Amino acid sequence: MKKLSQTLLTAIEEELQHQVSRLNEEHTATYHEMLTYHMGWTGEGAGEKARGKRIRPLLLLLAASASGGDWEKALPAAAGIELIHNFSLFxxxxxxxxxxxRGRPTAWKIWGIAQAINAGDGMFILANLAIGDLAKNYPADIILVGERIFQKTCLDLTRGQHLDIDYESRSDLSVGDYWTMIAGKTAALISTSMQLGALFGGANEETQNAYRDFGHYLGLAFQVQDDILGIWGDEALTGKSAASDLLEGKKSLPVLYGFEKNEEFAQRWKEGSIEEANVPKMAQLLEVEGARLKAQRQADQMTDLALKSLQMANPQDDAGDALFSLAEHLLGREA
Amino acid sequence: MKKLSQTLLTAIEEELQHQVSRLNEEHTATYHEMLTYHMGWTGEGAGEKARGKRIRPLLLLLAASASGGDWEKALPAAAGIELIHNFSLFxxxxxxxxxxxRGRPTAWKIWGIAQAINAGDGMFILANLAIGDLAKNYPADIILVGERIFQKTCLDLTRGQHLDIDYESRSDLSVGDYWTMIAGKTAALISTSMQLGALFGGANEETQNAYRDFGHYLGLAFQVQDDILGIWGDEALTGKSAASDLLEGKKSLPVLYGFEKNEEFAQRWKEGSIEEANVPKMAQLLEVEGARLKAQRQADQMTDLALKSLQMANPQDDAGDALFSLAEHLLGREA
Structure with missing residues (x-):
């Protein structure tokens, strides 16, 4: 099982390098370098830590294989998904x-905002070209179906991003606004990774939908868990780490529960940004007011729905085992 | 002929509005508004002047029709091309x-840089979705061929943009660097408008290539002509208009000829940015040193190649006449 995931991760990295090498041309060497740097392959600090975990393409290939398909054929789709993820980070x-x-200066800090906007655009186009490469392995009409799903997800991503930026300056947010935002910003791409894997693995529509739902709930559960750790994780509680969402004023799910409660936490929040020394007190207030428990219940419920959807999809063989084990790892992780 | 172009322009505007309406959702109304504003449909100053000329989609539909195809079927491709053009402007x-x-505040001035980057991304995704809409009118394999051409052109656009940004801070540029940059930044999209029009109009490969070449040379000729007018056009010469490329320090073709000559113009350029009062003198120097004539010869040569390619494509009927007349209008325009 571990061995399968490792094989897939190696293949993903090779396919990504192949896709990005499209930009490797004499006149625009710096443009190419910006992308290989961001992907974690070149420049100071290059290496595994700089690359990120490649979770989405791994999920896609596992879904393809667990649906009875040949994961190698789906590699360009896996690369496309990871390139879109990195385009959005860019x-x-x-x-x-x-x-x-990931511990390194961001591309715009090195090459400036103008070039970084352009290089991010290029990353998106490379993702589209990667998806187009599927034409050598699948019939044209299947690819068009996959592209449709892919592009609609990209649009959802930008909707989530629009809301995320908008929320920064708003004080009238509700828990409902939160779900709308993270459905686009976090869950959409994971959900689509699973759906495309199932599609290119040859699953029928019902099974594709079960995989898609698994990805959706996995994404939501993961985000809520991340929100909880951002306030009550070991690092966050010290108030000394940039990981503290309270210090950053991030409107995460527990904070929105605090707003909803409208007691001492909400009162203090309104008084202005939280100083480092007050982070533990604010976290405590939020917990006493029940926000942590509510958020944990949501995370548990989403986790439950994720695992039920995965059982419904009934993934097969080694890839199936790897999917369950990856899901448990992602959903049960600690600070 | 005029009537045909007018019919097409009306249909293009309707198709564009249909495509952009994909973003018209309750939670993200501002996101949608950013795009309708940029397209010239809403906000202060909305109207024909704010919309731009829609040259590229018009060329695409004329090529489709002049190749014997039904232009209405190609409308989503025309919208896709115009959305990509507007994404790049964004x-x-x-x-x-x-x-x-176009006389109005830009989107980023109104909504901020973060939201504007995101809205530009959205414009690109809408372009991809528009191209996908061709599936209702053409076989899947033809669409994949068209998408491939389209995405490669988008990559060329970003290559040209990378060079354009890079050139701003460089003083070692040659005339060769200029052609590389405008081939991507200006000619690629016009060239692809023609090629896609021919493809979806049912032209054979040879004819598609002739249309593509026409677009390529039309784009180059147009840009060189624009560069000449940016220095010796009526407005530019007064030095009082923002249209003066010399005032902006733009490294246009005549300026690069001046660098190549390396006489008084190049000397003075190196001394620092040009003040308004010196614009007429610098323009005169450049003309005396032969840069205007050289650039005009290039424009004439590209124009010649464009018209020869169009003759080779042998466009038919009203649309064919309209293509010749549009080309002459674009290539022969004055300040």
């Missing part, structure tokens, strides 16, 4: 003014 | 820090 870093990612 | 305005476009 632009996200500019939008959030983030100066580091 | 990001270009941020990259260049342009505060106005």
């Amino acid at each position: 632009h996200d870093d500019i939008q959030d003014k983030s100066e580091t990612r | 990001h270009d305005d941020i990259q260049d820090k342009s505060e106005t476009r």
